[in-house]
Amino acid sequence: MKAEHLQRCQVATPPDVVDLLWDLALAQRDGVVFPSVLDLGAGDARFARSAKARFARYVGVEQDRHKITRAGLPQAAQVVQGDAMAWRGNKASLSIGNPPFIRSAHLDPLWRTAVLDRLEHESGTRLKDTANVFVLFMLQALLRTRDDGLVVQLVPFEWVTRPSAAEFRAYLHEQRWDVQVYRFDADIFPRVLTTASVVIIDKRGTKGRWSFGEIGRNGTVRTFTSPSGTAKSVLPYADRDGNVHALRGLSPGGQEIFVLTEQQRLYYGLKKRRDVAPCVTSLRRLAKDTEVLDAETFLRDFVQVGARCWLIRSDKAHWSPELSAYLDSVGTRWKRYSTCTNRSEWARYVSHPAPALLVSSGFVGKAPKVVVNEIGAVAVGSVYAVLTQRSKPKLAKLASRLRAYDFSRRLVHHSNNLRKIEVRQLNAVLQRFGD
Numbered sequence: 001m002k003a004e005h006l007q008r009c010q011v012a013t014p015p016d017v018v019d020l021l022w023d024l025a026l027a028q029r030d031g032v033v034f035p036s037v038l039d040l041g042a043g044d045a046r047f048a049r050s051a052k053a054r055f056a057r058y059v060g061v062e063q064d065r066h067k068i069t070r071a072g073l074p075q076a077a078q079v080v081q082g083d084a085m086a087w088r089g090n091k092a093s094l095s096i097g098n099p100p101f102i103r104s105a106h107l108d109p110l111w112r113t114a115v116l117d118r119l120e121h122e123s124g125t126r127l128k129d130t131a132n133v134f135v136l137f138m139l140q141a142l143l144r145t146r147d148d149g150l151v152v153q154l155v156p157f158e159w160v161t162r163p164s165a166a167e168f169r170a171y172l173h174e175q176r177w178d179v180q181v182y183r184f185d186a187d188i189f190p191r192v193l194t195t196a197s198v199v200i201i202d203k204r205g206t207k208g209r210w211s212f213g214e215i216g217r218n219g220t221v222r223t224f225t226s227p228s229g230t231a232k233s234v235l236p237y238a239d240r241d242g243n244v245h246a247l248r249g250l251s252p253g254g255q256e257i258f259v260l261t262e263q264q265r266l267y268y269g270l271k272k273r274r275d276v277a278p279c280v281t282s283l284r285r286l287a288k289d290t291e292v293l294d295a296e297t298f299l300r301d302f303v304q305v306g307a308r309c310w311l312i313r314s315d316k317a318h319w320s321p322e323l324s325a326y327l328d329s330v331g332t333r334w335k336r337y338s339t340c341t342n343r344s345e346w347a348r349y350v351s352h353p354a355p356a357l358l359v360s361s362g363f364v365g366k367a368p369k370v371v372v373n374e375i376g377a378v379a380v381g382s383v384y385a386v387l388t389q390r391s392k393p394k395l396a397k398l399a400s401r402l403r404a405y406d407f408s409r410r411l412v413h414h415s416n417n418l419r420k421i422e423v424r425q426l427n428a429v430l431q432r433f434g435d
Ligand SMILES: C[S@@+](CC[C@H](N)C(=O)[O-])C[C@H]1O[C@@H](n2cnc3c(N)ncnc32)[C@H](O)[C@@H]1O
Pocket: 006, 009, 010, 011, 012, 013, 040, 041, 042, 043, 044, 045, 046, 061, 062, 063, 064, 067, 082, 083, 084, 085, 097, 098, 099, 100, 101
């Protein structure tokens, strides 16, 4: 893993949340002292320093030696510098902690494969290559605890529905352990855009009971029947199908290079159609009641306000002298984007068709913004593209059905107010609306 990703994952747990996790762990075992505690990704070992902690022995494993401070550490606690995923000490009665959050794409592929192999060898379960590292840590925590052990971890709530964690959930179901997942009703990590949750996995459980709920920082829990937090089940994920489907927005590789403002377009003498196409990277600036992205709306809400809204057409076979000059002016900035470095010609992306509808992936309230794409704008980044050949009236009807659908009741929280619909969940809704 790159040093920058190791550093970025070092989000320390607030002390009151450390105490709360200890309260929850102790409540599972009637307050009895834990004989041995393991903390994978221990940081400064704050789980050993908590006044609430009750253990006979604590071992923390931390990769970054700069994080490790022995001063003030209780005598029975020890922090080992090393890779928590390679840890092979005696099995613990409790594994508690806050594992790192690092997307699979940011992990060293060789390390990831070795870890997935090892976890598979021990658990019989092959996690997906796309699983976030915190999912790998949770499985490691389960493997490094005793058969009657307990795992209490602070992790993002998303694993309860993400397809990338499906194998991990299936493993838990197979083992029939009891699982409790409580998402926080407050921003535990204000600068991090995910909803935090506490997971309690009790290996003494044999019935495979799962419960979901919301927890306050003071420890009050409100339970739900479904992870969506409502009586409705979470939207399923569907592959694209037949005559209407959604695609993720285009990722040409670095919007600062590929998507220009009107001012930049004029500066480089780039012509509409020949050198650039209209595009949207976000629907945030559209008024809530906007139903159609027409030329006037595009001009007013994107072009005139200086938004990045012109996608350069470096996907084309031939570039005008102006476009070539612009691409030369990029210099070596493209080297920062793996999408560019992975292409034989860094600028030549594969284009997407202009969609019939544009749908935002993140939203507050009941449903994402949905607009009919009258100007043929390309969906870029977090804007989803809905492709269909429907007639104009049918398209308007589909758009209004999407706007009226209460997505919020069928999604897990992304961050406190913001919901995020996955593209395959949008496909599930589109399929339901069918023809
Ligand atoms: C989210 S922080 C939590 C730190 C501390 N446990 C806390 O609750 O404040 C995750 C920690 O895991 C460490 N880490 C990341 N990858 C690791 C690995 N492979 N082995 C051990 N520690 C790792 C990071 O350096 C970081 O300190």
